[in-house]
Amino acid sequence: MKKKDFILIIVILIVIASTFGINYFVNTKSGDNIEIYVDNKLYKTYSIDDEEEIKIESEEGYNIIKIHDHGVEITDASCPDKVCVHTGFITKPSESIVCLPNKVHIKITTQNKENDKNEEDVISN
Structure with a gap:
């Protein structure tokens, strides 16, 4: 060489x-909140510090979501492929869990202190 x-x-x-x-x-x-969406609508927001087990039931099926140890996971679901269950435990804002058959989406969000003001980025006429 x-x-x-x-x-x-x-x-x-x-x-x-x-x-x-x-x-x-x-x-x-680290994330601050866990947002759970069902059918593209915000179902509920939880603190990442919570210790809860939530069962979400809809026409499509059910998901059991467990919030613990500063993260979240789906422990059981009625969907046939169980991709959401196999996604595992997430703790970072860049991660999410999606269950397409049951239309459930879970994501971890942060509160950006700098952007809390409602400032306009673009003004159009």
Whole structure:
């Protein structure tokens, strides 16, 4: 290998390492709330510090949601494939659980203190 090949490999490794580092620091924020949506409508918002077990029943079926240890998971569902159950325990704002057959969507949100003001971004005429 030539000197230019080693330099190219080192540059690529630095880019990969910096990408993982940035991703790690961006996703280390902890969530504040858990939002549960049923049929694209907000069902209820819970604090991430709560310890609860919720059963959501609809025409499509049921989901049992457990909030504990600063996160949330679906422990049981009536859907045939159980993808939502196999998603597991989520704790970060970038993660979510979706049960398509039962139309349930769970996501972790943060409260951004800087954007609490209702400021207009764009004004159109």
